[in-house]
Structures are given as structure tokens and as C-alpha cells.
Amino acid sequence: xxxxxxxxxxxxxxxxxxxxxxxxxxxxxxxxxxxxxxxxxxxxxxxxxxxxxxxxxxxxxxxxxxxxxxxxxxxxxxxxxxxxxxxxxxxxxxxxxxxxxxxxxxxxxxxxxxxxxxxxxxxxxxxxxxxxxxxxxxxxxxxxxxxxxxxxxxxxxxxxxxxxxxxxxxxxxxxxxxxxxxxxxxxxxxxxxxxxxxxxxxxxxxxxxxxxxxxxxxxxxxxxxxxxxxxxxxxxxxxxxxxxxxxxxxxxxxxxxxxxxxxxxxxxxxxxxxxxxxxxxxxxxxxxxxxxxxxxxxxxxxxxxxxxxxxxxxxxxxxxxxxxxxxxxxxxxxxxxxxxxxxxxxxxxxxxxxxxxxxxxxxxxxxxxxxxxxxxxxxxxxxxxxxxxxxxxxxxxxxxxxxxxxxxxxxxxxxxxxxxxxxxxxxxxxxxxxxxxxxxxxxxxxxxxxxxxxxxxxxxxxxxxxxxxxxxxxxxxxxxxxxxxxxxxxxxxxxxxxxxxxxxxxxxxxxxxxxxxxxxxxxxxxxxxxxxxxxxxxxxxxxxxxxxxxx
Numbered sequence: 033x034x035x036x037x038x039x040x041x042x043x044x045x046x047x048x049x050x051x052x053x054x055x056x057x058x059x060x061x062x063x064x065x066x067x068x069x070x071x072x073x074x075x076x077x078x079x080x081x082x083x084x085x086x087x088x089x090x091x092x093x094x095x096x097x098x099x100x101x102x103x104x105x106x107x108x109x110x111x112x113x114x115x116x117x118x119x120x121x122x123x124x125x126x127x128x129x130x131x132x133x134x135x136x137x138x139x140x141x142x143x144x145x146x147x148x149x150x151x152x153x154x155x156x157x158x159x160x161x162x163x164x165x166x167x168x169x170x171x172x173x174x175x176x177x178x179x180x181x182x183x184x185x186x187x188x189x190x191x192x193x194x195x196x197x198x199x200x201x202x203x204x205x206x207x208x209x210x211x212x213x214x215x216x217x218x219x220x221x222x223x224x225x226x227x228x229x230x231x232x233x234x235x236x237x238x239x240x241x242x243x244x245x246x247x248x249x250x251x252x253x254x255x256x257x258x259x260x261x262x263x264x265x266x267x268x269x270x271x272x273x274x275x276x277x278x279x280x281x282x283x284x285x286x287x288x289x290x291x292x293x294x295x296x297x298x299x300x301x302x303x304x305x306x307x308x309x310x311x312x313x314x315x316x317x318x319x320x321x322x323x324x325x326x327x328x329x330x331x332x333x334x335x336x337x338x339x340x341x342x343x344x345x346x347x348x349x350x351x352x353x354x355x356x357x358x359x360x361x362x363x364x365x366x367x368x369x370x371x372x373x374x375x376x377x378x379x380x381x382x383x384x385x386x387x388x389x390x391x392x393x394x395x396x397x398x399x400x401x402x403x404x405x406x407x408x409x410x411x412x413x414x415x416x417x418x419x420x421x422x423x424x425x426x427x428x429x430x431x432x433x434x435x436x437x438x439x440x441x442x443x444x445x446x447x448x449x450x451x452x453x454x455x456x457x458x459x460x461x462x463x464x465x466x467x468x469x470x471x472x473x474x475x476x477x478x479x480x481x482x483x484x485x486x487x488x489x490x491x492x493x494x495x496x497x498x499x500x501x502x503x504x505x506x507x508x509x510x511x512x513x514x515x516x517x518x519x520x521x522x523x524x525x526x527x528x529x530x531x532x533x534x535x536x537x538x539x540x541x542x543x544x545x546x547x548x549x550x551x552x553x554x555x556x557x558x559x560x561x562x563x564x565x566x567x568x569x570x571x572x573x574x575x576x577x578x579x580x581x582x583x
Contacts, residue, residue: 033098034243035059035105040087047079056096074125077185077219078108084223087112090235097239099162103270106159110226112233118176119229120238122159124152129186129216131195137207138198153206156180160209161267163242176238179229180211183222189215207264252521252560253304254340261342263312272306275424280313282422283363283386290419291386292412294369294405299557300431300439303390304337304367304519310388311365315345320363323385327352328367329376333519335499353379361385368392368519369408371401377408381415395554397514399547431521431560435459438563442556445541445579446549455580459562462580464573469566470508473526477506483561487511487526490533490551514551517558525559527552531568539575 035056038046046055052071053060060068075095082093091112096105108123131140132149139153160178182204192199192215202221204213214222260266268276279293297303307326314324327350328334338346350366353376362384366372369389372380380387393404409421429439441458443449463469477485485506493513498504501512502522511528529552534544543549556563567573 036095086227111236112230113236118238266309292421293388297426300429301426324363326365484522485524523561526564529567
């Protein structure tokens with residue numbers, strides 16, 4: 033989110049002549065006194081650096097930029113295009129005259145408030161990774177360079193040297209990332225660095241393009257996880273980072289008591305990505321690398337996701353627990369745990385030091401999906417009274433950042449909610465004429481050849497498709513069961529609802545068969561862009577149509 037943008041000349045004038053209510057009209061009213069005081073000091077310090085520099089008017093500056101995944105805002109971002117390369121300087125401004133400690137990765141711990149602390153280098157690296165992930169995923173050939181800069185304008189270099197912070201010619205290496213670090217009385221050095229970085233810069237569209245494209249296709253699980261072998265390559269939301277930190281600390285604790293971690297979240301909250309991040313983290317620790325396993329029950333899902341994963345870092349089917357495991361002290365990570373069998377859950381607890389599972393009971397898609405969170409907790413407490421159970425909830429629907437109206441409409445279809453949602457934006461289309469729907473789909477597929485458009489039924493069928501079928505071109509007669517897409521995503525889902533589905537007497541979608549209700553909801557949440565629904569039943573058609581078009 034852009035709170036402030038201007039070229040360098042206008043920034044100089046704004047800081048000199050305007051008050052912060054004018055500079056930040058959208059965030060000023062909710063800003064604390066401490067935040068406003070920080071702006072007055074730190075932005076004036078940055079202003080002094082800019083004044084000394086030779087930055088031209090093609091260079092733009094953004095202040096208080098807000099990333100969707102982050103609770104905090106980035107202090108300043110400077111952009112310019114140099115020799116056809118987009119240069120992006122991410123700057124964190126700090127008033128600290130000291131820091132608490134240095135960790136083994138050369139990062140410094142700062143006090144952020146009366147009770148909050150944070151590592152500065154890690155924060156900057158997260159901002160860099162946000163840009164890297166979105167920009168690379170949307171345009172692999174995009175040429176850009178992102179530099180992270182810490183400017184601690186009240187910290188003397190002598191204090192950092194005394195604490196043995198490793199800074200060499202303003203280069204700051206944190207977690208193998210090369211950042212820049214400038215101290216008190218280094219305005220000239222900082223200004224020279226910026227002048228050189230943006231020498232003869234042309235106008236950059238990096239942030240504008242980022243704003244346009246970051247929600248273009250949403251987040252495909254397989255794209256995020258593809259060939260990843262290091263947890264540092266996966267970007268988490270702020271809440272996921274906090275949960276992951278607690279899980280890692282508890283699992284590595286020296287006691288021998290069993291641990292159970294249950295992570296719940298609706299469709300699209302990044303459960304699989306989060307679980308795989310934890311898997312990679314433990315897999316890359318010598319102590320745990322041979323005893324860490326990630327599993328799921330659905331064989332089709334396992335095959336589809338494994339096609340994108342590096343050798344040695346693949347999912348195993350959950351049946352593996354019953355057949356192969358005899359050793360103790362495993363770390364087992366179970367995806368889509370609402371679909372794991374009861375016996376597999378029991379065996380996982382028996383053989384593991386820690387069981388980490390993700391689940392969403394609204395995604396029970398088979399009558400044999402009997403596991404519930406309550407049952408899991410009761411089993412664990414009964415068998416392991418000295419063990420500890422932890423529960424978490426993910427709530428940021430990152431899959432649907434491209435279209436909040438879409439997921440809002442999906443939720444509305446299955447509830448009594450009468451909130452107005454603009455269906456033109458939600459992009460859900462309803463048909464009772466197959467020919468008309470097919471014609472629109474053919475036009476859509478032919479004009480957008482890179483879109484993954486796939487059809488599904490809420491009923492079971494025996495049709496078999498190749499492992500990479502989800503990424504193949506749309507074919508009208510290919511209608512798969514839900515198992516081919518559960519846990520994964522496509523751009524558009526096409527859903528066929530036949531006449532024989534019995535519905536409950538209400539003004540929203542509710543089938544007599546709850547599993548089919550879950551299947552329809554789950555199928556709709558597989559889409560990143562939109563959905564096409566073909567409905568043969570007249571009464572059901574009216575219910576859906578009224579939801580989509582309430583007026």
C-alpha cells in the first residue's frame with residue numbers, strides 16, 4: 033500500500049514545508065505520538081542525506097510503504113532505473129543509540145517498544161524477499177536489484193565496534209545477505225552511496241508494476257514450493273513467522289515429552305506452504321534431517337505436489353506411517369490432517385517426538401474423513417498425559433489477495449449473509465445452459481493460453497489424468513473429481529452440479545449430503561481468478577443466482 037510517493041525534489045520540499053498530516057493523510061489520524069515523533073526526527077535525518085546527494089528528479093521515494101504480509105511499514109524506499117536495471121533501495125531508519133545484542137548471524141536486536149523486540153537485519157531481509165518473491169513469480173525475466181539499508185543515525189560506530197558488530201566499509205552481512213549499514217555522522221557516506229547507486233537514473237515503474245501485478249494470479253502452492261530445499265527461500269506472513277518461531281523453540285527443547293501442534297486455517301491461508309517451511313527447517317538441521325517427514329493422505333495430491341519438489345524433499349503418503357515406521361522421536365508433519373485416518377494419527381503420535389499438523393474440517397471431502405480436532409486432542413491427552421498440545425489459527429487468506437470479492441462471495445454462497453458483494457469483481461459465473469458456458473470457456477482459454485482452467489464434479493468418477501494435468505490446456509470433455517485439485521490451485525474452476533443433488537430448505541447452498549457441500553466449497557476455493565458453475569437443478573440455480581445477483 034502506497035502511503036506517500038514523490039520524486040526527490042518534491043520530497044525535499046514536502047519535508048521542509050508540509051506537516052505530517054498533509055504528508056500522510058491516510059495514516060496520520062491513527063498514528064501514535066511516538067510514531068509522529070519518530071517521523072519528525074528520522075525523516076529529517078533522511079532529508080539531510082538526500083540534500084547532500086546528487087539524486088536527480090527521475091528518482092522517486094516512497095515513505096511508510098505497507099506490504100500485505102506484514103504488520104509493519106517500511107520507512108523509505110527509493111527507486112530509479114539505471115542502465116535498464118530497476119534499482120530499489122529499502123531503507124530502515126532507526127533512532128537507537130545502542131542495541132541489545134548481536135546474534136550468531138550478525139543481526140542486531142532492537143527494542144521496538146516497551147515490551148517488543150526485533151532483529152533489524154531480518155526485518156529488512158523480509159521486505160526484500162516480499163519484492164523478490166512477487167516480482168520473480170510474475171515476471172522471471174524482470175531485471176532488478178534490491179538493496180537493504182539500515183541507517184541508525186544516532187548510533188556511534190565505536191559502540192557497534194565495541195560490541196563486535198561486523199561492518200566492513202558499510203557492508204553488513206546478515207544471514208548470507210549483503211546489506212548496507214550507516215552510522216551517526218555518516219550522512220556524507222550515505223549520500224555518496226545513494227548518488228552512485230542512482231547515477232543518471234531514469235524513471236522507475238518498479239513499485240507501480242509491483243502494485244499492479246502482485247495480485248495478478250494469486251499464490252500457487254506448487255510455484256511457491258518448487259525445488260525449494262531451504263526454509264529461508266519461503267516467505268511467511270508475520271503471524272506465520274511468530275507461530276513458526278514458537279514451534280521451532282518447543283521442538284528443539286531438551287525434554288523428552290511428546291508435543292502436538294495443531295494449525296487450523298480456512299482454504300487459502302497458506303497451511304501447506306507454512307508446513308513445508310517447517311519441514312525444510314528441520315530437514316536442514318543435522319539432528320533432525322533423517323527423522324523429519326511431511327505427509328498427506330491423498331495419493332493424487334502427493335503425486336501432483338511431488339512433481340514440483342526437489343529430490344529428497346518430497347511428500348510421503350500417510351500410509352507410510354503404518355507400513356514403515358518403527359523408530360521413535362520422529363518429527364512428522366501432516367498436511368490436510370482432517371483426511372488422515374485415525375490409525376495413522378495414532379501411529380504418528382506413537383512414533384514421534386513432535387507431530388505438527390494442519391487441518392480444516394470444512395474440507396472433509398470423503399465420508400471416511402472421520403478425524404476431528406477434538407478427537408485428536410482427546411487421543412493425545414489420554415495416551416500422553418505428560419505431553420503438551422499447542423493450537424494455532426491462520427487467518428490471512430493469502431491465496432485470495434488478488435480478489436477479496438471472490439472469496440467473500442464464496443463464503444456468502446454458503447451462509448445466510450446478505451452483505452452486498454460486487455459480483456462483477458468476484459468473477460463467479462452461473463449457467464444453466466451448457467453450450468453457452470462452453471462457448472465462453474473456449475473464448476477464455478483461446479485468449480489466455482497460460483491460464484489453468486479445469487473442470488470438476490462434486491461427484492466421484494473413475495476418470496484418470498496425468499500427474500501434470502492441472503497445468504495442461506483446457507479441454508471441454510475433461511471433468512475430474514475433487515481429488516485432482518484438493519490442496520492445490522488453478523486459475524479458473526469449472527464446476528458441474530447435476531440434478532440429483534438434494535438440497536436443504538434454506539436461502540444458501542446446503543446439500544443433504546454434507547460431504548458434497550464441503551466438496552463444492554472446497555472446489556470453489558481452488559480458484560485464483562474465478563469460477564464457472566453449471567447447475568441443472570432449477571431450485572439450486574435460483575438460490576445461487578439470488579446470491580450472485582441480489583437486486
